Amino acid sequence: xxxxxxxxxxxxxxxxxxxxxxxxxxxxxxxxxxxxxxxxxxxxxxxxxxxxxxxxxxxxxxxxxxxxxxxxxxxxxxxxxxxxxxxxxxxxxxxxxxxxxxxxxxxxxxxxxxxxxxxxxxxxxxxxxxxxxxxxxxxxxxxxxxxxxxxxxxxxxxxxxxxxxxxxxxxxxxxxxxxxxxxxxxxxxxxxxxxxxxxxxxxxxxxxxxxxxxxxxxxxxxxxxxxxxxxxxxxxxxxxxxxxxxxxxxxxxxxxxxxxxxxxxxxxxxxxxxxxxxxxxxxxxxxxxxxxxxxxxxxxxxxxxxxxxxxxxxxxxxxxxxxxxxxxxxxxxxxxxxxxxxxxxxxxxxxxxxxxxxxxxxxxxxxxxxxxxxxxxxxxxxxxxxxxxxxxxxxxxxxxxxxxxxxxxxxxxxxxxxxxxxxxxxxxxxxxxxxxxxxxxxxxxxxxxxxxxxxxxxxxxxxxxxxxxxxxxxxxxxxxxxxxxxxxxxxx
Numbered sequence: 001x002x003x004x005x006x007x008x009x010x011x012x013x014x015x016x017x018x019x020x021x022x023x024x025x026x027x028x029x030x031x032x033x034x035x036x037x038x039x040x041x042x043x044x045x046x047x048x049x050x051x052x053x054x055x056x057x058x059x060x061x062x063x064x065x066x067x068x069x070x071x072x073x074x075x076x077x078x079x080x081x082x083x084x085x086x087x088x089x090x091x092x093x094x095x096x097x098x099x100x101x102x103x104x105x106x107x108x109x110x111x112x113x114x115x116x117x118x119x120x121x122x123x124x125x126x127x128x129x130x131x132x133x134x135x136x137x138x139x140x141x142x143x144x145x146x147x148x149x150x151x152x153x154x155x156x157x158x159x160x161x162x163x164x165x166x167x168x169x170x171x172x173x174x175x176x177x178x179x180x181x182x183x184x185x186x187x188x189x190x191x192x193x194x195x196x197x198x199x200x201x202x203x204x205x206x207x208x209x210x211x212x213x214x215x216x217x218x219x220x221x222x223x224x225x226x227x228x229x230x231x232x233x234x235x236x237x238x239x240x241x242x243x244x245x246x247x248x249x250x251x252x253x254x255x256x257x258x259x260x261x262x263x264x265x266x267x268x269x270x271x272x273x274x275x276x277x278x279x280x281x282x283x284x285x286x287x288x289x290x291x292x293x294x295x296x297x298x299x300x301x302x303x304x305x306x307x308x309x310x311x312x313x314x315x316x317x318x319x320x321x322x323x324x325x326x327x328x329x330x331x332x333x334x335x336x337x338x339x340x341x342x343x344x345x346x347x348x349x350x351x352x353x354x355x356x357x358x359x360x361x362x363x364x365x366x367x368x369x370x371x372x373x374x375x376x377x378x379x380x381x382x383x384x385x386x387x388x389x390x391x392x393x394x395x396x397x398x399x400x401x402x403x404x405x406x407x408x409x410x411x412x413x414x415x416x417x418x419x420x421x422x423x424x425x426x427x428x429x430x431x432x433x434x435x436x437x438x439x440x441x442x443x444x445x446x447x448x449x450x451x452x453x454x455x456x457x458x459x460x461x462x463x464x465x466x467x468x469x470x471x472x473x474x475x476x477x478x479x480x481x482x483x484x485x486x487x488x489x490x491x492x
Contacts, residue, residue: 089143
């Protein structure tokens with residue numbers, strides 16, 4: 001029996017086909033091979049065409065199938081992970097009305113701020129666990145004001161994963177977890193937030209039917225099954241935002257457990273059994289995949305927009321013909337601290353942990369006689385690690401005190417330079433796993449389709465590959481403090 005996991009990333013769509021018995025991937029593929037386009041018509045804007053996600057998914061599945069490692073007809077369930085906080089709007093014919101306004105788009109900040117003050121800061125934090133900020137509801141408010149003709153045609157709003165599930169099944173659903181990431185869920189009332197709907201003037205009919213995360217959100221339609229060479233009628237039995245899903249992929253389900261990812265953006269994600277929130281909304285609290293009315297499981301998420309995208313930018317603009325491994329090797333030959341070169345990585349939109357300020361990316365203290373490209377490579381990776389330290393200190397203020405952080409051996413954690421900088425700057429050990437968001441989505445589908453009896457059974461075969469302990473915490477703390485002075489100056 002096989003499970004299909006789909007991960008809708010910002011840069012690409014990845015699919016994995018997982019053997020339900022061994023819990024291992026038998027085939028994986030992603031598309032496109034180069035980073036997908038982000039459409040930015042104005043400064044701070046970021047959009048993608050939902051149709052492109054569907055096209056990329058089909059190409060990725062075709063690539064995975066071409067390896068002939070599995071029989072597509074043996075796939076029994078589908079799970080979807082997706083980039084969070086985006087807005088997809090469709091009409092009654094399920095036609096997309098505009099490009100998706102995606103997670104790193106900053107245009108809706110004033111709308112979220114207005115709602116925060118009007119509803120009341122204390123009430124928002126108590127009921128929503130967040131400020132409406134720059135999330136899905138605020139993005140819809142921007143559409144309402146600036147594109148009224150489009151707004152009037154909206155039948156349902158959804159997140160990117162909901163769109164892909166709709167394309168697979170013809171059915172549109174959401175969940176408390178999904179609504180909470182759009183800041184549309186009232187945790188006290190255990191329902192869609194009337195306060196948010198009323199303030200923005202949204203009709204409740206635009207909200208899809210609410211289902212559990214682990215359940216059948218629809219069944220693969222005959223026409224689509226024919227296109228994909230899959231069996232009609234198999235369930236889409238799991239949908240979750242990429243960060244809750246990444247935590248699931250690392251077997252992070254219970255209070256006190258913490259996961260980290262360092263892809264295009266950077267995330268630390270911890271689990272609490274309390275309705276916890278940051279008074280400044282610098283970190284955000286959402287319903288975790290296993291949150292229910294009977295069991296409080298809140299994912300406390302620190303998101304840093306500008307992390308791996310800095311590393312990508314540096315490679316593209318200074319070493320386009322080199323591999324990331326080449327950059328990492330060059331960086332490893334430079335001493336910690338990069339001979340006084342510091343980089344602030346915040347060049348990918350407004351940063352929530354910096355109170356939604358657009359700081360931009362900065363390079364400080366460059367010495368034209370001393371610093372080389374390798375210094376830039378190392379300073380970039382150290383700057384990303386310091387950004388994580390800054391964010392983790394905020395989480396510590398909010399009673400999240402991890403002794404160990406779990407991470408997948410992927411993206412930035414493939415670099416020894418970054419991994420050691422992260423561990424020493426945060427003074428926290430990291431356990432690395434062979435974890436993958438699309439594999440996690442597949443295993444989530446297995447839970448939702450009752451192929452597994454519990455999450456414990458779904459992740460029984462998970463093994464730690466490496467534990468990295470801090471060995472230079474004092475040195476990196478001093479370097480971090482120098483870096484933080486530069487950040488504080490940029491924030492003034």
